[in-house]
Amino acid sequence: MSAPLFEIKDLHVEVEGKKVLNGVNLTVAAGEVHAVMGRNGTGKTTLAYTLMGHPRYHVLSGKIFLQGEEITALSPEERARKRLFLAFQYPVAIPGVTVASFLRASLKAVRAGNNGDLQPTQLRAVIKEEMKKLNIPDAFMTRSLNEGFSGGEKKRLETLQLRLLQPKMAVLDETDSGLDIDALKIVSENLQSYRSPERGMLVITHYQRMLNYIKPDVVHVFGGGKILKTGGAELALKLEEQGYDWIMQ
Amino acid sequence: MTTPSTGALSLSADLAELFQKSARLEGFKFLGLSDLTWGIEAKPASTHSSVQEPLPLVFQNDPFAELARQQGQIKTVVIPVGAEAHLFEKGPDSTLGLQWVNQVWHVQVQEKATLEMVLFQDTAEFAKEAVQAFHRIYFSLAKDATLNLTLVQQGSEKGQVRCHVDCVGEGASAQIHGLTVGRKSQRQDLWVDVHHTVPHTQSHLTAFAVVQDQAHSIFNGQLNIEPGAFFTEAFQKNKNLILSDRASVDTFPKLLIANSEVKCGHGSTVSSLDPEQLMYLQSRGIDQAEAQQMVRTGFMKQAIDWIKNTETREAVELALGLRIEGGDVNDF
Numbered sequence: 001m002s003a004p005l006f007e008i009k010d011l012h013v014e015v016e017g018k019k020v021l022n023g024v025n026l027t028v029a030a031g032e033v034h035a036v037m038g039r040n041g042t043g044k045t046t047l048a049y050t051l052m053g054h055p056r057y058h059v060l061s062g063k064i065f066l067q068g069e070e071i072t073a074l075s076p077e078e079r080a081r082k083r084l085f086l087a088f089q090y091p092v093a094i095p096g097v098t099v100a101s102f103l104r105a106s107l108k109a110v111r112a113g114n115n116g117d118l119q120p121t122q123l124r125a126v127i128k129e130e131m132k133k134l135n136i137p138d139a140f141m142t143r144s145l146n147e148g149f150s151g152g153e154k155k156r157l158e159t160l161q162l163r164l165l166q167p168k169m170a171v172l173d174e175t176d177s178g179l180d181i182d183a184l185k186i187v188s189e190n191l192q193s194y195r196s197p198e199r200g201m202l203v204i205t206h207y208q209r210m211l212n213y214i215k216p217d218v219v220h221v222f223g224g225g226k227i228l229k230t231g232g233a234e235l236a237l238k239l240e241e242q243g244y245d246w247i248m249q
Numbered sequence: 250m251t252t253p254s255t256g257a258l259s260l261s262a263d264l265a266e267l268f269q270k271s272a273r274l275e276g277f278k279f280l281g282l283s284d285l286t287w288g289i290e291a292k293p294a295s296t297h298s299s300v301q302e303p304l305p306l307v308f309q310n311d312p313f314a315e316l317a318r319q320q321g322q323i324k325t326v327v328i329p330v331g332a333e334a335h336l337f338e339k340g341p342d343s344t345l346g347l348q349w350v351n352q353v354w355h356v357q358v359q360e361k362a363t364l365e366m367v368l369f370q371d372t373a374e375f376a377k378e379a380v381q382a383f384h385r386i387y388f389s390l391a392k393d394a395t396l397n398l399t400l401v402q403q404g405s406e407k408g409q410v411r412c413h414v415d416c417v418g419e420g421a422s423a424q425i426h427g428l429t430v431g432r433k434s435q436r437q438d439l440w441v442d443v444h445h446t447v448p449h450t451q452s453h454l455t456a457f458a459v460v461q462d463q464a465h466s467i468f469n470g471q472l473n474i475e476p477g478a479f480f481t482e483a484f485q486k487n488k489n490l491i492l493s494d495r496a497s498v499d500t501f502p503k504l505l506i507a508n509s510e511v512k513c514g515h516g517s518t519v520s521s522l523d524p525e526q527l528m529y530l531q532s533r534g535i536d537q538a539e540a541q542q543m544v545r546t547g548f549m550k551q552a553i554d555w556i557k558n559t560e561t562r563e564a565v566e567l568a569l570g571l572r573i574e575g576g577d578v579n580d581f
Contacts (some may be wrong), residue, residue, distance in 0.1 A: 014531065052532050053531075054528050055524070055528070056524070060307075065377075075531065075536075075537070076528060076531035076532045077531045077532075077533075077534050077536050077537070077540075079532075080532055080533055080534035081534050083491055085532075086532055086534075088529065091529065092523070092525045092526050092528075092529045093546055094526050094529070094543070094544060095547055095551050096546065096549065096550035096551045096554070097543050097544070097545025097547035097550075101543075102530070102533070105530075105533075105535050105539065105543065106530075106533035106534055106535060109533070109534030109535050109536070109539075110533065110534035130399070144547070145547075161533065165533070165534070228577070242465070243289060
């Protein structure tokens, strides 16, 4: 039997001396979308950063596997090259580095040798096609990365990167925050169309609205740094109606 | 070519001719020479057929640089009424083996004239960095004159640029960017002093410094708003990126305001590489060393991107290592 696409085993994490994750267990099979929901401050973003290897988050114990290979000790760039992706909740601005140069460097690093080396002209064509799907104008490319971007522009750029880098496993940290109704539709549809039998997604969100477009196979409720309850798509609807109190009790 | 003596210098006609050739003087009038002094004047816009394009004046192979060996220079430039000019001063020339350079510029931008000037104090190509370079630049901006100035320092053991801008005509405006790049044990100073003496003038100054090893950078900025300079808009920012524990910066942004009808601001930041920026780039597969280089390059490009003249901007980027031959790191 082959290994699951993505697996988290009994993960305990501290950040700046404070224990935040207290034994997270989660398995995503190829083709599945899992949603993680929960109140503010329960450790959802800590989970996202830890999975991507942020150096500020220290794994005390537990393991993370991607396609059967343990990645717990790998650097962020090594994880990215193994096709793990994190869409940031708050993408940081990097003045003076244009979106174009950033995308070129990133694609070169992740896709070279992974999905064939694209020639510059092919690369440009692929990027332009994906930008069109997300309603991103050409002028975007010469702007400094995330500098002065609206919330919607940042999330579109995160989604563009996901589609270009073609990860096997994507973690989306509140990608629906900061989006107006139209932008939510465009971003969500582009994420939904990225689903495939070979890929998996972990969608961290507070709301049902994005899950209307990206139907989750499994919904987890997060609290106190671990998963408190797991169910199907109907669990997200119940949370939307009743809140979290009934689970906490 | 005339050989400089240690006494009073006499600039010969053949040297003047050489100067005119090397400086691409089309569109400019030669003002004449005296000891250690020369000058040029851009022709008025109406007499130049290609006035829509900035007039190029490139001192990259300045024949006068040889005269500056153990000496000094005074250069005078007049941009006449309505003219548009571009000046690029880069040096000293690394092939001349200078140890000490002292240049003084007097630049007069007359009514409705526009000047883009790039002063690149660059001694990075010297094998031994025992070069000391000092530049003084004085600008006078007349009514509705526009100055877009970029000051760049790199490579000197001791390098100093002192810039003084007088906004003496209403509607005058100055956009000033600075970039100091310090390595090894270099010490570099950037002084910018802007005087607003009449109403309705503007200045925007942003100076960047990036230092590594044991380098030390000093920014000294001063905006002076005189009592009668009502409705002035004047801002200055100094941003510093420190790349090693032993590198250091001093920053002195100052505002002297003598009337209350103004919009002014000033500030400084000093930081090392932001781990969140590095994390973001690394999460996209870019290794740590390249991520650090990208953040550093981006920081420096914030000053250089303001240079409108493409040829000059590319030359500066190349000399700073921000550009590879045949393509910008930001080309797409």
